[in-house]
Amino acid sequence: MKYKFIEDLTSDVMFEAYGKDLKEVFENAAEAMFSVICQLDKVKPLESCHVEAKAESAGKLLIAWLQELISIVDTEAMFFSKFEIQEIKDTMLKAEIKGEPIKPELGETVVKAVTYYKYRFEKTDKGYRVRVSLDI
Secondary structure, eight states, X not given: OOEEEEOOOSSEEEEEEEESSHHHHHHHHHHHHHHHHBOGGGOOOOEEEEEEEEOSSHHHHHHHHHHHHHHHHHHHTEXXXXXXXXXEOSSEEEEEXXXXXXXXXXXXXXXXXXXXXXXXXXXXXXXXXXXXEEEO
């Protein structure tokens, strides 16, 4: 399982994402967030953008990564469906994301921000599990 949604919020969306390593959990968290923003299965990977994020720890890096993706949606007017982490350490990442220009028929919910509400970033015996809340 890549991710699941948790139904206990009214004005936010919360999900858990999973991965065997940092690369996989970061890619799955991005996919979960974009499944809220747009119709992920209908967004074609026509154009690519390079993304870099830095933070003090892996837990803060995940928030920085997701916030950077939200800002790219706003500045580039694009939806994304493919997320490839090319390099990742606890404090930095480089990625390539692919998608297409925003079309109203592909949109779902506007995500304003990633919040720390009930945020969780943990290493488990199977890899990583994160819990993220999105302000919509």
